[in-house]
Every structure is written in structure tokens, then in C-alpha cells.
Amino acid sequence: MSAPEERDQFVAFESVAFDYENGSTVFTDLDLTITAGEYVALLGGNGSGKSTIAKLIDALLQPQEGRVLVFGRDTRDGTATFYIRSNTGLVFQNPDDQLVASIIENEVAFGPENLGIDAHELRVRVEEALDAVGMRGFEHQETNALSGGQKQRVAIAGALAMRPAMMVFDEATAMLDPRGRRSLMRLIDELHHSGITVIMITHYMDEAARAQRVVVLEGSDAGAQVALDGTPDAVLARAEELRALDLAVPFTCDLALCLRDAGIPVGPTVHEEELLQRLVALRDPHARELPQGPPASEPEGTSQQGAALIRFENVSYSYGEPATKKARRRHKTPESADLPEKAWGIEPGSSFALHDVELAIDHHEMVGLAGHTGSGKSTLLQHMNGLLHPRSGRVLLDGHDLADRTVARDARRHVGLVFQYPEHQLFAATVYDDVAFGPRNLGLAPEEVDAAVRRALDQVNLDPDRFAARSPFELSGGQQRKAALAGVLAMDPQLLVLDEPAAGLDPRTRQEFLALVKELHASGLTVVMASHSMEDLARLCDRVVVLDKGRIVLAGAPQTVFEDPERLRRIGLAQPAPLAMAQRLRAQGFVLPSRLYTVDSLAAALAPQLAADAAAVPAKD
Amino acid sequence: MKLTLTAALFALVLCAFTPFALAVDATFIIIAYGVARITPKEVAATLWPLLVLVIMTALLNMVFVQGGTVYFQLGILVVSEEGLLAAAFLGCRLLLLLLVAALLTLTTSTFAITEALEAVMRPLTMVHVPVHELAMMMGIALRFLPQFVAELAIIRRAQLSRAAELSFNPFKGGLSTLAALIVPLFTSAFRHSETLAFAMDARCYHGGEGRTRLHPFAFTWRDGVALAVIGSMTVCLVLADMW
Numbered sequence: 001m002s003a004p005e006e007r008d009q010f011v012a013f014e015s016v017a018f019d020y021e022n023g024s025t026v027f028t029d030l031d032l033t034i035t036a037g038e039y040v041a042l043l044g045g046n047g048s049g050k051s052t053i054a055k056l057i058d059a060l061l062q063p064q065e066g067r068v069l070v071f072g073r074d075t076r077d078g079t080a081t082f083y084i085r086s087n088t089g090l091v092f093q094n095p096d097d098q099l100v101a102s103i104i105e106n107e108v109a110f111g112p113e114n115l116g117i118d119a120h121e122l123r124v125r126v127e128e129a130l131d132a133v134g135m136r137g138f139e140h141q142e143t144n145a146l147s148g149g150q151k152q153r154v155a156i157a158g159a160l161a162m163r164p165a166m167m168v169f170d171e172a173t174a175m176l177d178p179r180g181r182r183s184l185m186r187l188i189d190e191l192h193h194s195g196i197t198v199i200m201i202t203h204y205m206d207e208a209a210r211a212q213r214v215v216v217l218e219g220s221d222a223g224a225q226v227a228l229d230g231t232p233d234a235v236l237a238r239a240e241e242l243r244a245l246d247l248a249v250p251f252t253c254d255l256a257l258c259l260r261d262a263g264i265p266v267g268p269t270v271h272e273e274e275l276l277q278r279l280v281a282l283r284d285p286h287a288r289e290l291p292q293g294p295p296a297s298e299p300e301g302t303s304q305q306g307a308a309l310i311r312f313e314n315v316s317y318s319y320g321e322p323a324t325k326k327a328r329r330r331h332k333t334p335e336s337a338d339l340p341e342k343a344w345g346i347e348p349g350s351s352f353a354l355h356d357v358e359l360a361i362d363h364h365e366m367v368g369l370a371g372h373t374g375s376g377k378s379t380l381l382q383h384m385n386g387l388l389h390p391r392s393g394r395v396l397l398d399g400h401d402l403a404d405r406t407v408a409r410d411a412r413r414h415v416g417l418v419f420q421y422p423e424h425q426l427f428a429a430t431v432y433d434d435v436a437f438g439p440r441n442l443g444l445a446p447e448e449v450d451a452a453v454r455r456a457l458d459q460v461n462l463d464p465d466r467f468a469a470r471s472p473f474e475l476s477g478g479q480q481r482k483a484a485l486a487g488v489l490a491m492d493p494q495l496l497v498l499d500e501p502a503a504g505l506d507p508r509t510r511q512e513f514l515a516l517v518k519e520l521h522a523s524g525l526t527v528v529m530a531s532h533s534m535e536d537l538a539r540l541c542d543r544v545v546v547l548d549k550g551r552i553v554l555a556g557a558p559q560t561v562f563e564d565p566e567r568l569r570r571i572g573l574a575q576p577a578p579l580a581m582a583q584r585l586r587a588q589g590f591v592l593p594s595r596l597y598t599v600d601s602l603a604a605a606l607a608p609q610l611a612a613d614a615a616a617v618p619a620k621d
Numbered sequence: 622m623k624l625t626l627t628a629a630l631f632a633l634v635l636c637a638f639t640p641f642a643l644a645v646d647a648t649f650i651i652i653a654y655g656v657a658r659i660t661p662k663e664v665a666a667t668l669w670p671l672l673v674l675v676i677m678t679a680l681l682n683m684v685f686v687q688g689g690t691v692y693f694q695l696g697i698l699v700v701s702e703e704g705l706l707a708a709a710f711l712g713c714r715l716l717l718l719l720l721v722a723a724l725l726t727l728t729t730s731t732f733a734i735t736e737a738l739e740a741v742m743r744p745l746t747m748v749h750v751p752v753h754e755l756a757m758m759m760g761i762a763l764r765f766l767p768q769f770v771a772e773l774a775i776i777r778r779a780q781l782s783r784a785a786e787l788s789f790n791p792f793k794g795g796l797s798t799l800a801a802l803i804v805p806l807f808t809s810a811f812r813h814s815e816t817l818a819f820a821m822d823a824r825c826y827h828g829g830e831g832r833t834r835l836h837p838f839a840f841t842w843r844d845g846v847a848l849a850v851i852g853s854m855t856v857c858l859v860l861a862d863m864w
Contacts, residue, residue, distance in 0.1 A: 058823050082825050090823040097813035098820035102764045109835035111824035116831045126835065144767045158824065387778050409784075417782040424772075425779045427804035437801060441784035473808065487783060 008036050010071060010166055010197055011057055017065035017223070018052060026052045028223030029066070032215065034199060036165070039192045041208035041232070042201045044217035045246035046477075046506050049224040050201045053217075054170040057199070058090045071165070086115055089159025089196075093171040095151035104130075104146075104154055105139040111162040129157040132194075133187060147373070149180025153187065166197040173207065175504055177373040178532050179572055185210060203506050205236055205250040209270040218245055237268040248507035251535075251577040251599065258603035264610045272581070280588050284611040308360035309495055309526050310384055310415070314393035317354040317379055317550075354379055354550045357393070361495070361528060366521045368541035368558075369530040372572040376550040377499070377530040378420075384497050384528065385415035413442060416493030420500045422484035423477065431457070431475070431483050432468040438491040456490035457483075459523075460516060478509035482516070489520075496520060498529045502536065514540065538562060538576040539598055546571065559596035578602045643713055645857050649850070650720050664723060671719055679712035753829030765813065769806060776805045 011034040019025040026049040034040055044050040055061040056068050059075040071087060073080035092098045101107040108126045117125065130136045133153040138146075143154060152172055159167060169188060173181040185207060192198045200211060208214045214235040218227035227245060228235045236242065239253040249257070252275045256268035266282060269275050354376050361367050371377050382388040383395050386408035397414065400407040419425065428434035432453055439452040457464040460482040467475070472483050481501075488496070501517060502510040518540055521527045531537050537544050538558040546554035546561060548571040554561045558576075562568065565575045565583070574580070578597040585606070586592050592605055654664065686707040739756035780801045 060819055060822055085823055085825045092816055092820060096768060097816040100821060106835060113832050114825040116833050118833055122835045385782055412784040419779045425776055425805050427801050438783040
């Protein structure tokens, strides 16, 4: 087996037709070529077949018609299978289900072991691969003890140990927190620099913008097609078309488009710096001084004593047995616990300590909870319905201490807690039964249960007549999440607590789901929402609370909390993009009142200060 | 190698018929723990849940073995001298067996145990037992076990949040509650297994044929020492039993 030549055509789809056994057609006639050394981003909404492409490339699936050539070999040729697979590294989305072994070095060696590489060479390759992903020193760690980002790195190392000429990432960052995602994207860039051809499949435009070439797939019933193909700037600038394909447009393009709608001819770009330059060039020196916009109404930062729906008084929490202790028990060497972990975020779902948390949430408020993974967000949320009890301090629900068992039982009803990926907890044969689980547990009469289920399904915009009798497992991802939310709403809570409600959804479903949460809040529910997206928090919440290492470090209206970029950066967070841009524009001499911005409001404030007449301004591009 | 020696140790403990022989065994095992530098605390933590089993067995023996002076009688329960001795003896023997097993699990990674099992069972391939596949399955099971434990904990909390009574009382809707825990766990397992199968294929997995090992089995001087020690222990034991 010789390694694939440079300058070759690495991937060639020739009039490929493919459909799944269940009858869904993915492609009817797809053509696509990828050359050695390229860095290609494959973008597409749900149903555009982008994940199928990854499997077709790696000979995991074969086309029904046409052919897929990888390194010049046909994927249907059984003798070429191992040649193709060993030269192609494939990394999947979920960090939890692609690792085979319990120990990292065995995991990394798995691929080359299958190739029959001898033991000495195996050792060299394992070290080399772990070096490349920055995880030397972790050889004897258990794969289980790693964070999501670290697991993805190990998966990449496992692929690298086979010395591939090409790497395919199938939404490899989708389930990571912002920190894990950033660091993984940097690693992918490095791999490309080292000469590996990179194919990156993603929902995210900001990731696609790093590639040299962007291919956008458009799904349709007649089979997905390549809709756009070109450099990131050329493709991503065609934001209108992208928006029509359910893809989230990068902030900079979005702003440029909003300005264009307002009559300002500014070319969209994916680079923030460039947009800033273009805007400065377009600045109208004769713009009249703007009247200051109405001062943004600032919600009260703190609430009145006693009136709060839920109140944390000096709450501290520490986990009984640290997770590391359990892990250590199985370890040969106790020093493994001291290794530099936590550099790439921590496993979601585990419990973290809280220290002296003081927090009051009023009736009908919508409060956002920010902080990177491991800051204690989930722990805080689980105190709200008495799943966890503080080691010291009190949690009061409507003035009653949750330490009291009867109060805690009531809390299960009045506080609806929606976990991350709540659709993973669906279990019943029909949507109806699943949603009815809560009300039935509360011991409601059958007709009350029925009313509650219908109301809850209505609330999440799932038509009870259409969905109630269906199996929850037949629904799409977005619908499943709505059904799971209905299961909590059916208990008629006063307070809705959401942990990362939009995690893992594609851009359009994400916007839909957040709009739904906003509606629920408008209908009178009090909402607490933890999120990694500062933009979402700034846009939706009356008040934002920032946690860092189990302490509340910032709290107040979004514009005050997000005001200081330096302070946010120190705790691993960033400003919402429109606000950051507004601050930079102000530094360039634009007159922008200090308030919280969305893309629309920023464009509206900016437009009058820009020269609509492009001819009057030397064109920048 | 370690696996074979552990098996030998197991057999030795089972072969100890007198208290003295047992004491000899115990000495060796404690020395082994010393060599492996495992603290009593770690051992206690591992064995704690299993102690119930030891005590139960001891109690049963106490009641069933009769003879000698009767110390205590309650209905049909008769506690006699021999019963007590048997209980103490068997209890100690079981404890030692557990200690041997713990010695293996505390010093060896699960993956290594799986590999060792595969090596020991290798001859069985001659009679068409899919040894490699069995070992692979065991390895994957061990890899996913802690993950499922964590997932189950999250599912449990989520269903508790929906006012589930986790009493498992079959007369009080306990069964549906059980389904609320088990079904999500199984769907998760199916979801994982589908991707895992693709991930293994993608890395050229094609069964045990032609696979190499990161850790090939090699007989080192340490194994020699261990073999010698166990050999001497066997001799001591035979002597002790004859005594």
C-alpha cells in the first residue's frame, strides 16, 4: 500500500445516487470533487445529506448509482476498502460513542492494530498522534474521565495514528461548549497546515469561514444538490441564499445585509475587521449628530425582599464524593488525578460546587445564566426543584424552604426543570403517554391528565390531534425536544428552568425553539435559562447572572453585565457580537448610544451615519 | 500472565483446608498487596459492598454446620462450636478470594484483563469459539459501563423532576417508572452502538485476523519472580495442609 500521491484528486463523486433503506432519498445526481491539500467546509441544513457524504467517502456506505472515487479507487471495490479507510480519518459528532477502548493509548492504537502494524511502530505512532493533538501524558488515563473536547481530540489522535492523507470531520464540534469548540477548530487548522486534506462538515458559518473552500448543499425531496461552491467570502457573502437554506448567517454578513436593506451598499464579509474598515470608509462625515435614543429601560438588578418566586440565601454546595476519587480507585497510579485536566471544558452533567450564592428571581422574570462548562450552572439549576440540597444556606420557593420534604415535593410540580438534551429522556410508546407521565405521577384524574396533555402540546405548537398518538421516536429532533418540553409543561409549573435548551439543534430549529421559550415567558411563566450563547441571553433575558467557579461574579441587566469585554474574557466568556461591534465602532468615532444591541437595532442606529451614496466614497473593495 | 497467576492463587485459596494453610495464604496475599503498593483504604473501598456477601455466607454456615458444643439455640436455629468454626473459616476463605480478585482489578486495567482473557482462551478458537469477538465485546461493555451509569443518573434526575416516584413498587405504577428509566437508557445504547459500529469500521476493524497489539505479551523477569513466589506458596500450602 502506497500513500496517496499529492496533487491527486482525493474525492470524486460522479453522478451519485443514494437512498436509505427506509426509502428516504438523499442524492439522485451529485457531483463533487475534492483535491489533495484542500480545506473544504461542507455546509448544509438538516436533510441536506452532508453526513451521508462522510460515510460515502469512507466506504461505509456505497452509492446505488454513479460512483465515488477516493484516492482514485472506487469505494464499491472491496479490495480498496482498507486502503481508503486507512488513509481517511473520520471523526463523528458525539464524543461519547466513537471511542472503543477504556484506556487512551489503546484507543489511539486501535486503528493501526487493525492494520497489523508491529508493536514497536505502534508505540511510536501512539506517541506521535497524541503529540499532534496535545494530549501527551494522558496515555494511561481512562477515556471516560475526559471532557467532550478531550474525547474528540483522542478520536482525532486515533485517526492520525493511521497516518491518513485526509481527515473528515462530521460535525465534530457540534456537541462541545464554546471553549472546546474553539480549541478543536484551532487543531483542525493545524492539521491542515501539516499537509492533511481536511473536509469539515458543519452547520456553523463561522467554522466554515476558516476553510479555503465552502460547498453548500441544498436538500430537497428530489435529492440534495450543491447549491453554492467557492471561497468563504464569495459563498458566505451570499447571505440571502444561505438564510433561505436554513443556515445561520455569520454576524458580520447579517449586519451588512441589514444595512443593505436600509440602503447602505456595504459588501458582506465574514471578517469582522474588514467589515469595520468598510463601515469606517462609508462613514458620512456630514451626518447630523443623532438624537440620543430613548435610554434603554433597565430592569431592577435586584428584587425586593420577600416578593421573590425563588430565593437562594447564601447557598453553598459541594459534591459528596468527587468524581476523581471514584476514577482513581480503578487506577494504577494515584497521580493521574493531578494531570492538567479541565483545559478544554468539563463533562456536562457532572455536579460542581457552589459558594455563597445569593439570588432572587421574581415572578414573571426571564433570567439568563451564563458561565462556561464547570462553572456550576447545572448544579444551581438542580437546586431549584430540590433535586440537590445546599450543604449550607437555604433555597426558598415562594418563601418556603426546599429542605422541607413536603415543600420539595411541591417544588417538583411548581418548578419544571428541563435537562440538557431532554429528548433523551423520552420513553413512552406515544407522545401522549410521555407527556402524561408527569401529570399521572401527580395523581391527577384521567380527564385532568387529558386536559393537561392537550394544553402542553398546544403550548409547544405540536398539534395534539396529529402528534399525540405517534411514537416520540418517529419525530424529528426538534419535535422530540418540543415533546419533552411539553412533558414538563404538562405539570403546569410556575417556574420553567431550562439547561441549554437549544444545544445541538440546527440553526433554524434553534431559533424556533428559543422563540417558543420567549412565547412561554410572555404567556406568564417565570423562566430561568442557562446558555453558552451570549447573543441568546442578551436578546431574550431581562437579567443575566454570570457564574464562575461556583460563585456569582456578575448579575444585572444584559447591557451592564456584558459591558466590559476584558472582565468577561477573564472568566472565559465573550461579549454578544453586536455589542462588541458597537463598542469598536464607537471607538472609530461613530455616535452610538451605549445600550444593548441586536443586529437590527445596531443597523438601524448605524445607517443614518453612513453615506448611502456609494459613489461619494472611494470603494474599499 | 497475571491472569493465570490470579487463577492459581484462587485455586490455592480454595485448596486450603486448615486454618493454618489459610493463614499462610493470607500472609502471601498481604505481601502481594504490599508489593503492589495498595493502601488498606483502597482495598476497603473496593471490598466494602461485597462484605455483605461474606457475612451472609458465614452466617449460613454457622447455622447449617452442626457439631460440638451447642452455644445457642433459637427454634431450629442452632449455633454450635463447629458451626462457628466453619463460619469463621469460610468467611476468611471467601474474604481471601475477594482479596485476590481485588488484587487483579486494582492493579490491572480492564483492557489488559480483556486482552489477557483473550490470550488464555485462545486455544478455544480451535473448537470454533469466537474468542476474539467475545473479548472485544467484553472490552466495549467495560468501556461503556461507566458512561451508562452516568447517563442513568441524569435520566433518573430528569424523571424525578417530573414527579416520578422511584420506589419500584409494582402495585403503584412502579413498572411504568422503571420503563421511564430503562427505555431511555436502551435507546441511548442503540444510538451509541450504531455510531460505534461505523467508527470501528472506519478504523479498519475486521475481526481478530492480522491484528497486532500495542502491548504484546512478554514474559519478563517480574513474571518469573511472581511465578516463583506462587510456586513456593504452593509448596508451603501443601506442607501446611498435610500438617
